[in-house]
Amino acid sequence: MDGFDAAFAELYRASYRVAFRLLGDRTEAEDVAAEALARTYARWRTVEPYAAPWACRVATNVAIDRARRARRISGDEAPERAVRDAYADERVDLQRALRSLPRRQRDVVVLRYLADQSEESVAAALGLAVGTVKAHAARGLAALRERLGDVRVGS
């Protein structure tokens, strides 16, 4: 698992970034990143060629699921935090918007825009042609803009 150790810091950084963008809570994001890396490590032999996007996808799924569970338990749209997150509403809207996307479109949008992966990297990770990634990204972005507004989804 030398490869995993070598990639650990970078994978953690990418997973944490995605999780924090969705959750806005440092402790939660750390937990999610650790969980994403554990699942990545558990299947390292399989996922090594596309570990970063895979870990980011897991982090996204875990983060969205945690947020949904937290809302279900608290009954609030945005759970209270020790320090109020200035972007809490945006994060909740983003989670909801991502959940509403078709699976493949969501994967592409998450990897392309939330995890900041290149089109080529997304294409390689998902086994898609670059053109297909572009098409999904364009459609997904349009859907996000429709749900979140042009201002919050920049170009």
Add this chain to the structure above:
Amino acid sequence: MFDELDDPAPPSPGPSVRQAVGARAAKLRRNRRLAGAGGAASGALVAIALVAGLSGSPRSVSRIEPLASETPSPTGEPTPEPSSPGPGEPTATPPAESPSPAPPTPEPPTSPPAEPALAGCTTATALPSGDRKPGHGLTLTLVADGEFDRSEDGTATLVITNTTNSYGWEFDLRAYRANGSLQTVARGTGGRLSGVSWNDAIRQYRVVVGPGEEWRQQVDVPTDDCGTPLPAGRYDLAAGVQWSNVVSWHGDPPVTPGPGDVSVAPPGTSSPSPSPTGAPTPLPSSQPSPGEWVPWATEPVSVTFR
């Protein structure tokens, strides 16, 4: 694009985090092994019991032989897809309410009907009945964990078992749907019917199963439904494939194991004595003509999405 949502001072993972990740990964691997061992044990029991009863020489070998033009996908994880999605591609199906679970509907073997698009999703059709198989004594089963975490794609194992002690079968196997996806149908309680498609979970293989042997392929089980996690609850999962170009023989297979073959013979068991290796025998008249693809499906297994 979402830079304003970033943590201005992201933490750096220390050795304790690395250690915790390693421990958690070990636990995940252990759980998966236990789940797999449970499934493998039950499958092996069937094969061993039948073979032992007939010949007293149990053997269990997995042969996985992807066709040269195909590459098996990484198993058990979010996987790459071979082609771009488009109208008619199975992704996932929003649960459709119906008074009662619909029975599986036989479909044409080579060209499943077009499915109506629904807000980016497509409706998965039901699976065929599992009556028609490539050879007598072959069983197709789905071994799945009892529980799936809805935040992560799950895995299951497709198992083909040759329960005979003297006949071997070799045939092409591909996903049930023509565009290369293995389809499952998940039926929940209360008449809820959900189609779940396993994209890229299985492509095309040349399967060789000698007497008492098994063929196994791990496949993915998406736990969401058109971008939304399926509701928590119990589902019946089944999987469908198609087979074609069957060759049968009596005794050991007339091929040498390839690099992809994995012996899983339990310790202390021996292989059956080599019997006269027959040349591929003509197919019975009831078999389909070469090139014709015949649907084959597993019985449903009950799983819980939590």
